[in-house]
Amino acid sequence: MSFLFPLGMAALGMLVPLVVLYLLKQKRQEHRVPASFLWQHALLDLRASSLFQRLRTPLLFFLQAAAVALCGLAAAGASLDLDVGSVPRRIILVVDRSRSMQAQDEDERTRMDVARDLCRDAVDGLRGADELMLVAFDADASVLVAFTGDEDLLLGAIDDLTARDLPSRPAEALRLAGSFAKASPGFQPEVIVVSDGAVSGDLPLLSCQVTFVRVGRSGANQGIADAHLTHVPGELPQLFVRVENGSEQPASRMLVVRRDGEVAGARRLEIPIDGDAVAFFELEEPEGEMPVILDVRLDGDDVLAADDRVTLVLRPSVPRFGLLVRASPNLYLDARKLEALHPGLVMVEVTPAEALTSIEGGTRVDLVVYDGVAPAAVPKVPAQIYVGALPPGSGLTSSGAQEFPIVIDWHRTHPVTVRCQFDDVLIEESLKLAGHERSEVLVDTTGGPLVLLTPVAGREVLVLAFDPARTNLPLELAWPLLLANSLDYLLAHVQRDDEAPLFTTGTPIRVEGAASFDVEAPSGERTTADQDAAGRPVFRDTYQAGLYVVDSEADASGGGVRAFALLSSDEIDVAPRGELVLGGDKVSASPGGIRRNLLLRDPLLLLALAVLLLEWALWCGRR
Numbered sequence: 001m002s003f004l005f006p007l008g009m010a011a012l013g014m015l016v017p018l019v020v021l022y023l024l025k026q027k028r029q030e031h032r033v034p035a036s037f038l039w040q041h042a043l044l045d046l047r048a049s050s051l052f053q054r055l056r057t058p059l060l061f062f063l064q065a066a067a068v069a070l071c072g073l074a075a076a077g078a079s080l081d082l083d084v085g086s087v088p089r090r091i092i093l094v095v096d097r098s099r100s101m102q103a104q105d106e107d108e109r110t111r112m113d114v115a116r117d118l119c120r121d122a123v124d125g126l127r128g129a130d131e132l133m134l135v136a137f138d139a140d141a142s143v144l145v146a147f148t149g150d151e152d153l154l155l156g157a158i159d160d161l162t163a164r165d166l167p168s169r170p171a172e173a174l175r176l177a178g179s180f181a182k183a184s185p186g187f188q189p190e191v192i193v194v195s196d197g198a199v200s201g202d203l204p205l206l207s208c209q210v211t212f213v214r215v216g217r218s219g220a221n222q223g224i225a226d227a228h229l230t231h232v233p234g235e236l237p238q239l240f241v242r243v244e245n246g247s248e249q250p251a252s253r254m255l256v257v258r259r260d261g262e263v264a265g266a267r268r269l270e271i272p273i274d275g276d277a278v279a280f281f282e283l284e285e286p287e288g289e290m291p292v293i294l295d296v297r298l299d300g301d302d303v304l305a306a307d308d309r310v311t312l313v314l315r316p317s318v319p320r321f322g323l324l325v326r327a328s329p330n331l332y333l334d335a336r337k338l339e340a341l342h343p344g345l346v347m348v349e350v351t352p353a354e355a356l357t358s359i360e361g362g363t364r365v366d367l368v369v370y371d372g373v374a375p376a377a378v379p380k381v382p383a384q385i386y387v388g389a390l391p392p393g394s395g396l397t398s399s400g401a402q403e404f405p406i407v408i409d410w411h412r413t414h415p416v417t418v419r420c421q422f423d424d425v426l427i428e429e430s431l432k433l434a435g436h437e438r439s440e441v442l443v444d445t446t447g448g449p450l451v452l453l454t455p456v457a458g459r460e461v462l463v464l465a466f467d468p469a470r471t472n473l474p475l476e477l478a479w480p481l482l483l484a485n486s487l488d489y490l491l492a493h494v495q496r497d498d499e500a501p502l503f504t505t506g507t508p509i510r511v512e513g514a515a516s517f518d519v520e521a522p523s524g525e526r527t528t529a530d531q532d533a534a535g536r537p538v539f540r541d542t543y544q545a546g547l548y549v550v551d552s553e554a555d556a557s558g559g560g561v562r563a564f565a566l567l568s569s570d571e572i573d574v575a576p577r578g579e580l581v582l583g584g585d586k587v588s589a590s591p592g593g594i595r596r597n598l599l600l601r602d603p604l605l606l607l608a609l610a611v612l613l614l615e616w617a618l619w620c621g622r623r
Contacts, residue, residue: 011072015065063615070608078600088129090147090187092177093122096195097161098138098168100574103196105218105303112163114215115194119158122192123151131187133180134158138166139506141173147180164543165306165505167571168199174206174582181208197577197589205583212580214589219575220247222271223307227296227502230492231317235343239281239312241296245271246573254299255279259292259314274573283314291315293547304574311547312502320491322347322367322383325355325375332474333371333387341480342487355379366494367487372467383490384461388431391463394456395435398465402432405447415489416462417442417451420478427473430466439463451482462486509539514552522546 101112119134126132126149134145134157145157170193181189189208196216226242245251250272257265264284269277286292291313298308324335324347335347345367350358352373359365359379367383374389390396407422422443433448443451452463473479509529511517519539520526529537542548580587 006076009072009076011075012069014068014072018061018064018068060615060619063611063618067608067611067615070604070611074601074604074608078604087188088131088186089126090181090184090189091122091126091130091132092135092180092189092191093119093132094135094137094170094173094177094191094193094195095119095161096138096168096170096193096199097136097163098199099163099165099306099571100168100196100198100304101163101215102306103216103218103221103303103574104305105216105220110163111196111215112161116158116161118194118213118215119161120155123154123158126151133177135173135177136161137168137170137173138164139169140166141170141176143176147184165545166543168195169201170195170199171201171203175204178204178206178208181206193580193587195580196574197580198571198574199577199580203580203582205585210580210582210587212587212589214576214578216574216576218303219573220249221302221304221307221572221574222247222251222253222298223302223304223572224296224298224310225276225572227310227312229294229312229314229502231314236285237283237314239283239294239296241279241281241310242276243269243271243279243298244276244572245273246575247302248273248575256297256299257281257283258295258297259283261295264294286314286316288316304572306545307572310502310545317344319344319346320366320494321364322369323355323358323365324349324369324371325352325373326371327351327373330371330469332468332479333369337480338369338483338487341484342491345487345491367491378457382459382494384456384459385464385486385490386461387464388467390431390433390465391454391456391461394454394461394463395438396454396463397434398431399434400432401429402447403429405430405445405450407443407445407450410443410451411441414440414442416453416485417482418485420481420485421476422478425471425473425476425478427466428470430470433465462490503542505542505545507542509542509548509550511537511550511552517550517552520549520551522548 095115097112101115102110104110106114123132129149131147131149132145132154133143133147134154135141135143144161145154148154174191174193177191181191190211191206191208192211192213194213194215197212197214198216222243222245224241225244226240228240229237230240231237239257241255241257243253243255250270253269253271255267255269256263265281267279267281269279271277283294292315294312294314296310296312300308302308320342322338322345324333324338326333326349335349338347339345347367347369352375355368356375356379359368359381365379365381367385368379368381369385369387370389372388374386374392376392378384378391378393384391390398405427407425407427410420410422411417427445427450430445430447430450433452436449436452436454439449439452439454441449441452443449448465450465452465453460454463455461468474468479473482509519511529514537516537517529517539518526519529521541522544527539527541529539532538539548539550576589578589
């Protein structure tokens with residue numbers, strides 16, 4: 001037997017006044033009696049009043065003392081240790097430290113606060129040769145403390161546990177725990193998962209005992225699931241925000257956008273149960289060359305405040321640079337005409353050799369248009385268009401030319417071909433393509449695809465399988481619309497590393513050309529970036545959502561402000577789950593927590609009540 005609260009034994013001090021009450025002498029009064037034989041009863045009563053006579057057979061006293069002792073044991077937290085045995089245990093304690101553990105729904109405490117207390121209970125339950133390993137997980141898993149019985153070391157690591165703005169993916173942590181459990185000969189392994197159960201991904205099946213200890217009580221939460229900022233040159237910046245409702249009740253929240261601290265827009269959102277709502281804001285163009293800080297916030301309270309705010313950086317629009325690569329001039333595909341179709345685009349006409357030199361020489365090229373020629377390898381350019389040519393490595397092949405193919409259908413809702421009409425197009429000659437199974441056909445003819453999007457080296461490129469000079473398409477309105485749509489669609493996905501308005505937490509910060517730089521985190525802490533294996537500075541501790549200010553003296557153009565935020569719909573639905581599914585097996589949440597002893601409080605209190613009832617019955621019988 002052990003005691004969880006030894007100070008509770010102070011309740012046994014109630015035995016002192018109980019004994020004193022029994023030892024107090026009785027108060028007597030003098031009376032005149034008519035006969036002497038009554039003195040005999042007086043002498044017997046005097047002997048009964050002595051100390052030892054009064055304590056010789058006091059059944060009621062012992063019953064009352066027993067009741068006090070039982071209450072004292074209950075107050076001290078008397079318990080029976082159930083895991084004391086000949087085989088020592090090895091416990092792998094897997095603790096969730098993802099964003100949802102910041103939810104404040106445990107009697108004004110966060111789920112992480114409760115998780116730390118449960119972990120301390122696990123350490124207190126170690127006996128003899130037992131060992132414990134501490135593993136924490138969010139988007140990744142890490143071993144905080146290897147197997148040890150050192151309680152001070154374990155408690156110190158538990159005290160340092162904090163929730164991070166990352167999603168909850170426990171699969172890696174469970175696989176790690178399973179491997180350590182298998183490599184524990186001579187021990188009884190056990191995996192204990194402390195989490196709210198709001199996890200994502202398929203979880204592996206473990207061959208050892210798994211206990212799921214759940215924290216959290218409420219799922220009343222709404223949060224910003226996505227924020228998308230578009231800034232096309234010549235147009236006003238546009239902000240799209242999507243808010244999700246993880247609660248079991250519909251919600252009404254006010255979404256407010258502040259620009260450098262001043263309100264720039266607000267929308268009242270009505271969010272259905274397990275649904276979302278979208279808000280659109282049109283913003284003013286930034287003045288000068290300095291970036292503008294946008295603070296998007298959901299007004300009101302819910303259990304998780306971390307997903308109610310997102311910070312973005314609105315930078316002045318930067319012109320895009322493109323190359324028009326061809327061996328001979330083309331009247332219908334001119335650099336100046338392409339610039340007119342997309343404001344902010346600067347095009348330069350070059351030969352294939354000049355294009356290769358520019359791209360490999362480090363020139364920032366956002367768009368390349370190959371007219372009748374194709375490179376030997378796919379260049380590292382985000383937006384690419386091939387006219388009358390095929391991209392290398394795409395799987396597309398041509399078996400020659402086909403004459404007068406007829407357009408039979410086209411994708412009328414795709415951004416590239418929207419508002420375009422191809423029914424009057426006359427094509428004198430086009431490429432006859434094969435191997436287009438992975439491609440998205442936008443314009444189809446009797447001889448095969450005419451316009452298609454095909455994946456190449458992790459990007460999507462546009463292929464026009466014809467020479468515009470061999471068609472009447474340049475005489476139709478569809479030709480400038482097709483080119484303008486293609487430029488808008490491809491360049492909308494082009495974003496340089498230092499232009500992104502929104503990053504994901506966990507993404508390292510790098511500054512090109514800087515020998516070193518300092519970073520001010522959202523908490524206000526200022527840190528100098530470390531060096532990676534190649535000697536380049538990198539800052540990796542981006543685990544907190546908010547604004548990171550980068551200061552680089554060596555490269556002023558690379559410094560400035562960057563925003564990092566976690567936007568995961570999995571972390572908005574923070575309702576605690578009742579079970580974990582491990583490889584098809586369901587592990588229900590354990591209601592008793594982690595402690596491995598049987599608490600005797602309730603049985604002792606019930607027994608004390610029974611003793612008092614017995615004492616009362618005996619006292620009533622003597623009346």
